[in-house]
Amino acid sequence: MERHRWLTVAIFACLIVFSVGRELRLNHKHSDDAISFNHTLAEILVEYASAAYISDLTELFTWTCTRCDDLTQGFEVIELIVDVQHCLQGYVGVAKSLNALIIAFRGTQENSIQNWIEDLYWKQLDLMYPGMPDSMVHHGFYYAYHNTTIRPAILTAVDRAREFYGNLDIIVTGHSMGGAMAAFCGLDLAVNYNSQNVQVMTFGQPRIGNAVFASYYSKIVPNTFRVTNGNDVVPHLPPFYSYFPKKTYHHFPREVWLYNVGFGSFVYQVEKVCDDSGEDPSCSRSVSGKSISDHLVYYDVELSSPGWRSCRFVMDPPLAASYGTSDPNGNQVFSRDPGISLIRLKEQLVLDGKGSGAI
Template sequence: MVSARRLVSVGLLMTAAGVTARPMPEPFDIGGLWDDIKGGVNNLVDKTKNALFPSTISGTLSPRLLPDFTYFAEFSAAAYCDSNYAVNTEVGCSKNICPTVSKNSVKTIVEFSEGFADTTGLIARDDTTKTIVLAFRGSHSVRNWLTNLAASMVRLSWCSGCKIHEGFYSAYQDEADVIIPALTALRKQYPSYKVVATGHSLGGALAQIAATDLRMRGFEVTTYTYGSPRIGNENLCKFMSDAGTNYRVTHTDDPVPRLPLMLMGYQHVSPEYHIKTDGIGAAGIDVLKGYINFGGNTADDGLISVDILAHLHYLITAGIADCAGTEFEIRKMLE
């Protein structure tokens, strides 16, 4: 039998050596267990990522770019508003969601919403800024979520070794036959207008894919995407990044840009513009380079995040998807 004196001696030796006993967790402490698991995973990830992928922060956003970041976030928000899908009507939003777009002379020229994936968006002509805007709606219907879940990668002929998210590419293909002829005609009619592709969440992924396709057809397209998920493998991301000017915006620990997982071979278009602090303008937005990058959104809270609110707030005062209804379109999916 171990004496009390011996137990005290062992305790003193452990204390002198700097070893302290960890308190036993409460029985069935699920919250504490989750915190332990999350902390352990994040600690392991931090050590690995810092060794393999050092921080690539190259500065903060130039203040001259911030107005466009905010303006095209309004267009991404407008893509959620059903009222903007009437051709030849002024683009606007309820709840003062897109005030600058509503104030400018912007008309819907083409709308689209077809195919199993329910790919939805509009092409607008902005006569105030002389811009043709291709805006994709983010996830709203059951069919949109099925598109998100079709996360296996398929080969793509755009570049050597390129692979792309099967669901996203199929969703874009559903509307390519509408988008390409419409933009071709508008470019001929308004040759001095610049072309921008934009979208939030799923809409951001579709905007990036569409812009790359258009660039290969001779268009000069700038992309502004907000909370976009990963789209494809490293070869594709490099090809997309090199093809034109891309502004891929993320917000604090938004979980969507962390999906699909890198373990599946997915990477991101570079650079990333990471909103690390709200309310202080361009100084709160870091610019980071790299198809795999742990200095911005991915590093904000490790690899695990469930902060849905971070996904819904991008630069504008209202939520970027506030114009969307809450009803899922189950009936359409079954038609």
């Protein structure tokens, strides 16, 4: 029995040695194009994606929420966008530790995720992407970024940040539907704003276009990773049909699949960097992909709202009055000049006395 136990430990140790590779090297066809997947960056960005679900806008805007610490301490939000009309939320800010501008999008609210997933099974490619012949995309995801208050507010924040901080790297992230919006945002910045330093990393992202679109995307935004987890159902949607290669949805590369290996109580999470096809059959496509629970936790970080709520938000009234603007539909944008100290802003809140108001 003792011998068997030590044999188990030895085998598990070997698995760890061969699977760790915290920073894994990609095998592109051209070595000069090689880009590394950075495990540490992934653990940081998943926290930014998680914070996008916070509905207490005071805590999010001042970066004092329970999800606004750990690996993201010191982050400064300069723009917070809440599209109440379409139940969307995102923010832009500066992570000085990364020397980068972070853009993060919230995913689908968990109280509607089951219906949203069922709806995705039937979604068709129904929109030509501008300027990319034969590229078809999912109009719902495209419109969520391009035809709401989200895009103009994001681009305004990027311009203001560049004026103050110079040419920072731009990292775009999001989970679930937020990952789809992040992909369209990264592409938009590269195509329409000639941004050369755009990175995109998404978590549990659905497919958003066909194979032609995926090919264009991978050339324009090569520094992109889609992290998938175990049997997460959403990366399997909308469905991929290999026998209709020109008509079906198709993921763009590159996927990094998280899955567990081990024996009994010895379990270890492996990061597998997949091939450059976008649809590697040995990665998440190798499993059934029917789990919602695997969709809601990545790297042990929760990716859902802290409490059940509809598309309502809370903001401290003095803060909303000082930094917020709204349109006739009730959509809100909260902007902070990068030159205004976040410490000063927090001190003002203390003087005012933090209140709350539903938006």
